Amino acid sequence: MPLGQREGDGKSESRYCGVETSFSDDMPDLLAFSLHGGFDFIVPPLMDPSYRPSLMDTGSNGSGPLPFAGSDLVLSPSQWSGHVVGKISPWIDLDSEDEVLRKDSEITLKQEIAWASHLSLQACVLPAPKGVICANYARCVNQILQNLNHMQLWLRIPLEKPDDDGIENPDFMYGGQVDSWEIWNSFRLLCEHHSLLAVALDVLSSLPSMNSLGRWFGEPVRVSILNTNSFLTNAQGYPCLSKRHQRLLTGFFNHSVQVVISGEATHDFASRNVQLGVNNDEDHSEGTQEHSLRAYLDYVGYLYQRLEPIPEQERIEIGYRDYLQSPLQPLMDNLEAQTYETFEKDTSKYVQYQRAVSKALLDRVPDEKASSVTTVLMVVGAGRGPLVRASLQSAEETGRKLRVYAVEKNPNAVVTLHSLVKLEGWEKIVTIISSDMRCWEAPEKADILVSELLGSFGDNELSPECLDGAQRFLKQDGISIPSSYTSFIQPVTASKIYNDILTHKDLLHFETAYVVKLHRVARLAPNQPVFTFTHPEYSSERSNQRYKKLRFELPGDTGSALIHGFAGYFDATLYKDVHLGIEPSTATPNMFSWFPIFFPLRKPICVQPGTPLDIHLWRCCGSSKVWYEWCITSPVASPIHNSNGRSYWVGL
Amino acid sequence: MPLGQREGDGKSESRYCGVETSFSDDMPDLLAFSLHGGFDFIVPPLMDPSYRPSLMDTGSNGSGPLPFAGSDLVLSPSQWSGHVVGKISPWIDLDSEDEVLRKDSEITLKQEIAWASHLSLQACVLPAPKGVICANYARCVNQILQNLNHMQLWLRIPLEKPDDDGIENPDFMYGGQVDSWEIWNSFRLLCEHHSLLAVALDVLSSLPSMNSLGRWFGEPVRVSILNTNSFLTNAQGYPCLSKRHQRLLTGFFNHSVQVVISGEATHDFASRNVQLGVNNDEDHSEGTQEHSLRAYLDYVGYLYQRLEPIPEQERIEIGYRDYLQSPLQPLMDNLEAQTYETFEKDTSKYVQYQRAVSKALLDRVPDEKASSVTTVLMVVGAGRGPLVRASLQSAEETGRKLRVYAVEKNPNAVVTLHSLVKLEGWEKIVTIISSDMRCWEAPEKADILVSELLGSFGDNELSPECLDGAQRFLKQDGISIPSSYTSFIQPVTASKIYNDILTHKDLLHFETAYVVKLHRVARLAPNQPVFTFTHPEYSSERSNQRYKKLRFELPGDTGSALIHGFAGYFDATLYKDVHLGIEPSTATPNMFSWFPIFFPLRKPICVQPGTPLDIHLWRCCGSSKVWYEWCITSPVASPIHNSNGRSYWVGL
Incomplete structure (x- = not known):
């Protein structure tokens, strides 16, 4: 059951919440109980935790089945793929000095991933590297990734970083505490940024600085695993989170990161309802007993539902998030009607233009000359006319007289310009010039040159080159709107x-x-x-x-x-x-x-x-x-x- | 005139020596004088040093010719390409804070390179970067490199490095002395290791440590520019070099690095012959006057001629230097006769095998049993028989009796083996087995297993897998030759x-x-x-x-x-x-x-x-x-x- 419905972002992944469970042979019961408890998916171990390849009876010649949790038939394919994220055996340690453990780990890892692939799970959680050097672990995962098609691997990383910022101890790899981001970074560099490799962040009770945390929002974090002991207890004995944890969770929700609740119910309220103990979520008949982690889930749901609604504009743009577009080539190509349509709706922009033109008109023509002086204003790159309209509104607002030239190189836009002028009855004020501003021979010089030729990086749609061409017909003391622009990175x-x-x-x-x-x-x-x-x-x-x-x-x-x-x-x-x-x-x-x-x-x-x-x-x-x-x-x-x-x- | 003829390496580039000259309008005279003085090529500026694009009369509208040294017609194409390396104006500084200088530099650099390309010069020497940050210089050179087809650009780098090794001052970029290798490294990384970008090393009077110098032998150093003031003066007043400089020069000669002599004649002997002065190599009529740098050239020639001759084996291998070959696949592919032919000539190798087999025979069979005990020796991977021969020689040398099985999977080599055995009359001692050692069922077990299955990296031609297969038919106390191998990197x-x-x-x-x-x-x-x-x-x-x-x-x-x-x-x-x-x-x-x-x-x-x-x-x-x-x-x-x-x- 999703955490809630957020207005404008109904499809965010982050509305689903999972629960990390113990190993269970009875997967259907485990899943039913967890779903009934309000969770959307479970993160159970796939393999009996006591299994070690090197302890297997060699006499049986490996002919017996591996001790997986259930068979593929105990759940439907959609249940496996929709509600189960596999948890790889946490004991595996591919960088151990113990060669037997290392080999057991490699065999088991490959067996479990093969099983999870067989079940078409969407993802598996890989245990956190045991040390800072995890080249062998990375090599093995990288080998596996080469043969995966869609299942993701989420490397569990504890969210920790020493307080001292590392400058005093640049040799982070070998002394004392470790910035766990570095482990992730090494791992993903070794695996060449493989697109199926992601992060499961283990949120602990203390958090590093905001700047340190901020790095994770540029990383492929898929879930944050909230341990019950990172919760505080409120006056009623119910779990809650510190303000900093809440802010972090808000960040996760906004970045489609799912929450998984993990650990044992350790809060007072819990003892009132259910028995404590490692097996407390395993012994449940008929689903009548409340899930021991329900209070944690409820609190996370409360935080989710409390999120600010997404602003209108942001909602429209959700589909564009992180979607790469090539910048326009407005000089080489002619814009299409749809593009004009979209940009013309950006009223905030034209309000600013109108304010600018008004100020310029007032500066240029004192009140006493308002009725006698006609200002020559040229819109260069007039498109379908929004700046012409804004300029005329400025004239009206300031009571100044205007003669407007609308210069536009796109013959298709010129068609629309003509109908606009006719429709609005601007024929006496506005002259339409179908020409590239860089070669137009103007009949008179302009007082004000208005243009909107800017790209996302300011000059990247060649505003400088266009306006260089146009300033020939600007009076020596004329005004360019815009008068300057600066790019930033x-x-x-x-x-x-x-x-x-x-x-x-x-x-x-x-x-x-x-x-x-x-x-x-x-x-x-x-x-x-x-x-x-x-x-x-x-x-x-x-x-x-x-x-x-x-x-x-x-x-x-x-x-x-x-x-x-x-x-x-x-x-x-x-x-x-x-x-x-x-x-x-x-x-x-x-x-x-x-x-x-x-x-x-x-x-x-x-x-x-x-x-x-x-x-x-x-x-x-x-x-x-x-x-x-x-x-x-x-x-x-x-x-x-x-x-x-x-x-x-x-x-x- | 080449510096000399070195036995076995007659084609080394390093036997040519050049001279850096001043600007001259009379290129034919400059070249003739330098060649007559014993040099093989000249490194003259291509452009009048007083030229600056920003100082050009803008009235002339750029219609006059650029002040290059001569026209393309003053020398023949083969003279230009065979005897002239262009020297780009040393005043250029593309990373200056002075924008006019920066722009003049970029224009001039591009003009000079275009001229050098027009002349089909083999290379141009680019002036050393003026500072440690040379991103704009690198960008401009990189742009040029994208359009060059064969002309090389040799970036001049002074051979210097601070004595303190940089650990105390890791921020090499901004404090005190600079390791010039770092400048080169940045430059070539910015230019993506472009194959036409190389180094002209300026050798100065003091040299960094051997370890620091050693780095350059892995870099594309084409010339070392020896300034006259890096020479010492011997008892006769003639120039000579310090022992360390001599060793460095020997290294350059061995790595096909050419020498260019640069600077003014500043030694005593010089004053006896010619006038000192910046123009001393420009005023020369009829070539009767001796070149003022002749004594330096003679000394360099003396060092070249004093080089040790190249050893026989090294001469054969000169053609293979830095030539990449794929390792053999001796298991999947059958070797060709030519390959056997080559390897069988490696007598040093078989001498070692013979020593090893002799020692093993002596250990295995005490003198008193020499005539009664027959040792079973199997050559696995016998090829065309060199190890069979070596083993039989060991038997003869030690007086031990041998029964040999020659196991070979390549049926083509087996043909040769049979003729060898017949030719040598070994029929009673040697049994030829045409089989892969991994599946052969041996009629008896071996005392000694001899193989040569090693690759350059030891195990890389699968010696371990082959010998694992063969040890089935080695006696429990039998000996494998080799008994172990280790790779190194x-x-x-x-x-x-x-x-x-x-x-x-x-x-x-x-x-x-x-x-x-x-x-x-x-x-x-x-x-x-x-x-x-x-x-x-x-x-x-x-x-x-x-x-x-x-x-x-x-x-x-x-x-x-x-x-x-x-x-x-x-x-x-x-x-x-x-x-x-x-x-x-x-x-x-x-x-x-x-x-x-x-x-x-x-x-x-x-x-x-x-x-x-x-x-x-x-x-x-x-x-x-x-x-x-x-x-x-x-x-x-x-x-x-x-x-x-x-x-x-x-x-x-």
Whole structure:
């Protein structure tokens, strides 16, 4: 029974809650009891815990059946795949010094995974590595992964990190406490980011710092296993969680991470209802007895139901989360009607434009000249007319007289523009020019040039080149709206996006910047500005080539982190204090025209605490295209990405 | 005029010596004078050093010719390509804070390279990076490299490294002196190991430690530029080099690195002959005047001519240097006659076998029983009979009686065996068995089992599996020759090999172990033993699977280094103190049957001083094949290489 129904996100995986159980020979009873107890799935051991291959009677010649829990027939296929996550024997230790144990572990692991595959389970939980060096475990899992088609393997990782941030003790591998993220990181690097390898996070009673926890939101965490002893007890003797645990759980719910409740009922209330003991969920007849972990489940359900509803705009965008799109090529290609339709609905954006134009009109024409002076305003890249409308509304609002030229290169949009002007009766005010602004010969010069040519990274849809072409017909003291824009980037962990790019198995996709609604990412350091363009720009040295090197320092309490690439944003100054942008700390509310941009790294780079991350970005201009190149030089040098724009470029 | 003729290596590039010159408008005169002075090629600037794009008269609209040295017509195409290496303007600085200088640099660099390409020069020398951060320089060179087809770019790197080994000051990038290898390493990582990017090492008066210098022998060093002030003055006032410089030069000569002499003649002798001064090699009429750097050239020629001749065996193998071969599959495939022919010539090997068999015979049969006891000796994998011959010679040498079974699975080799036995009249002693030793049913048991089934890595041609099959017919107290063998590995820098693997552009070639005569490699740490096999092996736990983790520590004075993979060797104990092997510190002299093996890394790994390098190796056995897997876990985790033997395996 799902934890609840969250408005706008009815399909989130995180509404299902599981329970970790002991080994049972009677799977149907175990499942029925757990489902009746309110859980959606169970995580039972698949194999009798006393089984060891080396203890088997060699006389029987291995002909007897393996001591699995039940046979495949005791549950229906849909029950196996829908309600059972296999738990691999926790005793296995493939990196033990004891060779017999190591071999028993390898044999058992392979047998259990083969069984789980046979049952078509969706996933198995792999026990946490016993030590920090787990190369043999990783090798064996990697071998298994090569032959898996759909079943996921969730490596159990205890959520712990020493408080000291590791700078004093950089040799994390061999001394004292360990940052368990490092174990996960080694393991997945050894297994090459295999898409079926994920994480089951064991949540313990104490939690590391928020920065340290934040890293996990860029990782493929599928479940968080909440042990009963990580719960507190409220005044009524019922289990509850600390504020920090609650915040973490909210984060998990928002990132489709399922909860599994684990351990024994250890709270007062429990003793009132059921017997304590390891077997307390095994001895249950007719399902009449309440599940001993029900109170924990109820509390988790309460937290789920208390979640804020998802805002309208976010709901629309759920389908786009972490979905990679190629940036538009608005100069080379003509936009389609549907694209105009979508963007024109972004009222927040046009409200900002209208405010900017109004301010500019007031600055340009004093009240006493309002009726005598006609301001020449040109909308360059008018599309189907939303900026024409916004500008005319500004004129009306400020009582200024306007003559508008609407310049548009897309002949299809020009058709719509003409009908709009006719429909609205703007014929006397608005002149439609079907031309590329870079070659139009204007009959007069403009006071105000209005454009919306910005991409997610500001200049990436070639606004600088277009406005360079248009400023010929702007008066010397004329105003460009926007008057400037700046791009920003920050390093992120983004396993899902990395894996999606990896599926293409080529260089091209690792040297392309994507437009993407970032969701399962960990933002590891604050944004920094990259390139700024100002309009108009009359300097004789003017160039739209840019080079920027940036140094990011990760917060000291984060621990190490893996950088899959850089999230990019822009902020534009439309006019004076009127701005527009998607840089998270200053983003224009409720605007949906732009998702962030993502610059991938061909090989993710691990950054240790205290080591700076140096990135270099270039904006390069050729005769027929503009492109970015990027690279890392610290902690180690990466290849230069996208040399000569070989993989990704924007056509002029 | 080449420096000399070295016996056995007449074609080495290193016999040519060049000279760095000043800018000259009269290229034919400059070249003629230098050739007449004994040099083989010149390294002149291509462009007037006073040229700066930003200082050009913009009025002329760029229509005048660029101030290059001469036109393409002043020398013949073969003179340009055979005797001129272009020197790119040393003033260029693409990472300057001064934007004008940066842009001038980029324009000039591209113009000069384009000119050099037009002239079909073989190479250009790029000036040394001005600082440790040279990302923009690397980006620009990388762009150029994408469009080059054959001309090499030699990045000039001063051969210097601070004496303190960097452990105290790990932040090498920002404090005090710099290890110039790090600059090279960043640069080539940014340019992705481009095969046309190489190094011109500037040799200065002081040299870093041998371990630090040693790294360069694994790098693509094409020339060493010897500045005149790195020379000492001998008693006669003539230039000479310190012992350490001489050793370094010998190393360069042995690795096909050419010498270029640079700078002004600053020694006493010089003042006797010619005027000192920057222009002293420009004002020369009729070539009658001696070249001011002749004494330096003569000294370098003297060192070249003094080189030890190349040993016979090494000469034969010159053609195999750094040439990648796939290991044999002697079980799956039958060897060809030519292969037997080659291996049978390796007398050193059979001398060792004969010694081992003699010792075993003496141990097994006391003198008093020499005439009464017949020892049963089986050669398993007899091939065309060399071990049969060696064994019979042992019998004769020790006066012991022998009955020999020669077991061979290759029916083609069996033909030869039969004629050999007939020819030598061994019919009464030798029985030929045409069978795979793993399934032969022997009529009696053997006292001694002799085999030569070893590969470069010991067990890699499946000697363990074959001898496991053969030990069925060895007496309980019988002797196996070899009685054991151990593999060894060490980490190496091997740019050339890495680049050769890279040309295949696939995973398979990066997950294959190669047999290769290692030459241009830097061996970075002493060998360590990996897997050992002992024969006979009667343990019930017997398995030929192996797992070994090894930790390498690079010597503290090496500095950082790039690991492209691991060189592998073996050493075998034939019997008691008689061994046979290629592990360099104990290698059997004059033996040529085995080159080392090389395990590549898919991504080279940079190891900083003081950081351990941890490698894991597995020998895995399946029902039809045996394979290795390998990975790194420190300093960072690599992928597991060759999972499930997907790329490289040996068939059973």
